[in-house]
Amino acid sequence: MKKALLVDDHPVIRAAVRLVLEREGFKHFYEASSVGEALSILREHAVDLVVLDLVMPGGDGLELLGRIKASDWLCLVLVFTSLDPLFFQERCMRAGAMAYVAKTNDLNQLQKAAHAVMANYTFFVRLPSVSQDPRQRSEKEMIDKLSNRELTILRYLAQGMSNKAIAELMHLSHKTVSTYKTRLIEKLGVNAAVHLRDFAVRNHLI
Known part of the structure; x- marks a missing residue:
């Protein structure tokens, strides 16, 4: 039974992500609205996938990514955030994330990313070339x-x-x-x- 942890301080976003993951066969969900809550859940429960926002009260998603990478938790991380991938995607890759999806995309992109990650593939957007300015x-x-x-x-x-x-x-x-x-x-x-x-x-x- 696939288990997911949804880390986002907006209940509506968590509900939408949950619906997407249910279509990918996830049956059990944990939810956290802060980094502290997420860490408590990860210490007590084994999860297959963490869907992580980078912007939350009480801490920073990049910090949580680093904690997960340094731990022995066997979970994959999909970043789902409003922050521009131009500046944050590569950092998330280095910190161990398997996918990066901007919230400006439709939920089909999130589902594709979740499907790829659970098949042990990465899912990152092709970044535009930096302006010549x-x-x-x-x-x-x-x-x-x-x-x-x-x-x-x-x-x-x-x-x-x-x-x-x-x-x-x-x-x-x-x-x-x-x-x-x-x-x-x-x-x-x-x-x-x-x-x-x-x-x-x-x-x-x-």
């Missing part, structure tokens, strides 16, 4: 050089979260988050923290 190309290169944690903190800062809120969410010290912010300003070549949001919006990171 020198600024866009150089910004893509800068983003690619960020660590997963740097990218996560950049997204939180761009969403207007305070250092204190980010520190609590990611279980870091306030000083550590402040150091990351300074490092991001330097690495991305912006003049001040306020411009991090402009950078993130321009590159579809939020």
Whole structure:
């Protein structure tokens, strides 16, 4: 009996994913709306497939991917998210995901991905070539050089979260988050923290 864990903070999305997976023969489902809930379920139950959103309260999907890869859990991961594959698909591949489907696609793509993954194939989209605009190309290169944690903190800062809120969410010290912010300003070549949001919006990171 195939079992799946659906990790998404939107109940409607989880319900839609469940219907798709039922057509692929899944009979048993666990659901989590946060990284913490997902980890608790994975520690207690064996699942065949994890369908994972990257954007959730209480943690980051990339972090969960890394935890799964480092564990001995024998589950496959299909990323189903609103984030642009141009910046996140390759990271997910490196972190062990078997498939990446953007939520802008219809659910047939999700079903095709689930079918491929359960047959032990990968399912990733063909990415467009990077724009020849020198600024866009150089910004893509800068983003690619960020660590997963740097990218996560950049997204939180761009969403207007305070250092204190980010520190609590990611279980870091306030000083550590402040150091990351300074490092991001330097690495991305912006003049001040306020411009991090402009950078993130321009590159579809939020």
